[in-house]
Ligand code: IPM
């Protein structure tokens with residue numbers, strides 16, 4: 001098949017992991033006889049430097065016209081001034097909104113050989129296999145008003161957490177459908193004991209659940225969820241939650257896999273191209289050293305093959321290549337125990353390409 005893929009390398013280690021993804025995509029296209037064409041655009045800090053905005057209209061339109069988008073990461077200390085008018089993260093939020101990708105899927109399934117790389121005791125990690133469905137285009141990251149106000153008593157800053165029932169319903173349907181193809185359990189996470197938007201969330205999710213009588217639904221509060229993710233992570237199947245709670249809980253959940261560098265994500269809407277990115281961010285501390293773990297990005301690419309290009313066999317080939325490379329004992333620096341040799345991004349990628 002032919003597919004037109006937009007690459008948005010972005011900032012920090014973004015370009016390093018996107019190069020790795022391109023190598024593996026090339027291996028997939030030659031092995032399975034596909035034609036992937038790439039076009040590349042700036043996003044985040046590099047776009048601010050080059051164009052004065054974190055996402056140009058041209059880049060957004062190219063993404064909207066594509067079959068799928070692979071993104072590296074945005075942000076870094078250079079653009080971190082809290083008083084700055086333009087911020088790298090605005091580019092990512094505008095892209096998600098502009099593509100209508102309201103559901104962000106973040107699967108968490110530790111590789112059996114990496115259990116000792118996690119800070120949790122290995123016996124806690126047996127059977128861990130869940131996916132977080134994070135609402136991605138609403139909630140407090142988008143609510144209005146968002147502003148600073150000069151009061152007589154000082155400065156006040158305001159963000160708004162808001163959800164409509166329609167926004168909750170569409171992402172809930174996606175979570176229940178996903179659960180049906182898995183172990184048929186949805187855990188909805190909110191803060192309904194305090195927040196009005198969470199009470200609407202809980203009520204709406206319960207209504208949607210009636211259409212899926214075969215799926216078990218439980219509600220838990222986000223503070224308890226943070227604890228249960230460590231205490232009994234194997235009890236989860238699909239975790240459905242709002243934008244900010246999902247952002248926070250998935251960083252926490254990622255360390256169950258040994259490293260944040262392993263975790264992929266897929267952002268999906270109603271038709272239209274999907275957006276695929278590792279969850280790790282730009283990692284300025286190691287940027288430019290060529291030592292980033294490419295696995296989160298490669299597994300995101302596998303999700304792209306599955307969800308946007310409907311290439312299930314190819315997707316599994318990438319997932320298996322990653323699995324086998326880890327089973328053979330190869331590790332990047334974030335995964336290596338002391339004394340183990342750590343591979344750089346290029347060498348790790350080459351070993352994965354060999355196994356495609
Ligand atoms: C993520 C990131 C982003 C988010 C940032 C960079 C805006 O943390 O994808 O989890 O908060 O969504």
Ligand code: MG
Nearest residue numbers: 247248251279
């Ligand atoms: Mg995050």
